[in-house]
Amino acid sequence: MKTIGLMAVSAVALLSAALPASAEIAGGRVKLGVLTDISGFASDSTGTGSVVAAQLAAEDFAAQLPGAKIEVISADHQNKPDIGSATARRWVEQESVNAVLDVPFSSVALAVSEVTRGSKALLVASGPGTTALTGPKCSPNTIHWTYDTWALSNGTAKVVTETVGKSWFFLTADYAFGHSLEQDASAVVKANGGTVVGGVRHPTNNSDFSSFLLQAQASGANIIGLANAVGDTVTSVKQAAEFGITSGGQHLAALLMQLSDVSAVGLESAQGLYLTEPFYWDMTTETRAFSDRFAERMNGRRPTANQAGVYSGALHYLKAVKAANSTDGAAVAAAMKEIPTDDPLFGKGKVRVDGRVIHEMHVFQVKSPDESKGDYDFYKLVKTIPADQAFRPLDQGGCPLATQ
Template sequence: MTRAVTGGGIGRGVNGRIGGRIGGRIGGGIGAAALVALTATGVLADEPGGRVKLGVLTDMSGFASDSTGMGSVVAAQLAAEDFAGEMPGVTIEVITGDHQNKPDLGSSIARQWLDREQVNAILDVPFSSVALAVNEVTRNSKAMFIASGPGTTELTGPKCSPNTVQWTYDTWALANGTARAVVGEGGRSWYFLTADYAFGHALEKDAGSVVAATGGQVAGSVRHPPNAPDFSSYLLQAQASKAQIIGLANAVGDTINSVKQATEFGITASGQKLAALLMQLTDVNAVGLQSAQGLYLTEAFYWDLNADTRAFADRFAAKMKGRRPTGNQAGVYSGALHYLKAVKAAGTTDAAKVAAAMREIPIDDKLFGKGTVRVDGRAVHDMHFFQVKSPAESKAEWDYYKHIKTIPAADAFRPLEAGGCPLADKKA
């Protein structure tokens, strides 16, 4: 079920290979991309022909496809392109698969990639249940899992694996960043609107703990089923609580719909504010600034943060019909680049040696800045606290965020000793 592409399309089955020259546009497909010949020779003795194969396992058509999907494939392509020249004679190949947000399908594709396709690293994997399944497939293999898409802290907690690095964010970082900053800004009373599954529960629990620890109080919470079409009853309960902040412990379509309906009911106009515990640029774009203005959120990346992020966003936009990259998509780029650096340093694609090199080499790229990879697999870097601009404040398309503060890497993620990762215990 592999489809090779050399010109004007992209494999859209369970597994697609993207090949051809670097360049091209997304408009008629990526005829570009992902088969990248580097300029050097003989650094990977254990790989026939000197080849590194990256598999972008993502959501190509579901509710996370805007924030990951094709943009994640492009991000991996750009990482390969930027690494050209670093390893003589080595070819980087990128293939893609659509897990459709199904853990069984995701693990099946991952297993096929490792057994038949000789994929060396699996990238992205939004949706935590799929990521946990892939985590187990790669655990005892010779392949790495660079998880830029999922938010579950289980990946760096009890389920941590020596072969997995969680790159972009997690529920602890999002909840800690937003709750701590909002309480610091005076938002002391909270009410949570929570998606009724493990991811939403974790966001509510982590944010509630921070609110309480920093002198605030939680007035209550209400839980809704995933993909709920109508949030009116839940929002009215939140409004009746009189809490200053309504914390949205949900994601993607649920967050988009809850923000839109909160505006329709006049909740934000009445003085209550919304704090999104997971919201990305494409979600704000879907909501629109008229409804999203004033909303607080934490992200690892924003395309307009500095000159380097803008330069990357311009390259990305050239392949994505003007769209700007999300934090998840930037995480695919950053994680893939660090992986390739580690492959070069280790002189092999064997996961044990590459993982050691990823932890030894400092993170240092133009999107995420400086950081480290811990023994539990957590990539530690700065996070950023933002507020969504009003329509009057936005000066151009995709100009959505006001940068309020940077959360230093040392404060951004759960402490190593608090996660319960067995690898951390062994190190101690």
């Protein structure tokens, strides 16, 4: 574990006034733990940028908690559930961490969710994609913020099938996350009059997609759906360009791809690709202002959706702490679900009883190099999906909390 200070800004926001005598904020302190991928293959989309995002949220809300100290610490879970759960347990039981933030990778997030279940701490998850966090494995102590596989698959598959092409071929990472993306997207394709003409599954951390891409190319499908993530998505998009797949008239649709991935691919290879994100740094005056502040501490890099979700989730958590006048997990969770979500990055929404945060999702297409006007000018908006349509309906998730 380490406490990260960046630039001249401390990770601890301090104010001078005293808390009211009736406050239940123990010791006048709120402690946020960013449990993330500092050194692994998702570190660009989470990692230190997630710590910076939490730090900015603490600074922005400091004036709303007179006399309180908001502290941000961090740790690298190394993408291992045992390390993630052990770190979270130590934080919660020994170091008085009130909220665990980010936690990319579904397996790690599910393990951490069980640690916080029934405790006085909350998990506010931005990084993972599994719908199980708000389905069968839902917890009163878990809030799932940024995205999930249902929202990504539903957004991209529906819009692309309606507007670009009806026939799909899936290139899928051969593990539970990839299977879930493919299954969800296939159902949406068929429900919207499309067909799935074939698919192939590949090992994770794969370096050669040639045989898989040749099968996709030979299928003649209008759309090649990429049901993979991070390095596998980057490599498959680059190699698809080398094989002339998109120049030959087929389209790529990535079911999980973020700004950092597009940056790694480059616009020359990624141009024309479709993807769904809940946040893009260049959408509004407010998102640009936040992104400028973020970039000052991140050597010019713009925030990903995961990192923006850490900021948004931390800010709403702190609003709930103020409303409840407490850091007790049950009290803060109740307040988070009662107060509408509203911030400059994700807009207006709400936290449902199953812990799923409802907000708009956006389908984008990657610009060509000629269309881009500068660094990280990557996306053009295709369609915005309203908050009430963007996520799996509450009655379809199987969360026990939804039936109580």
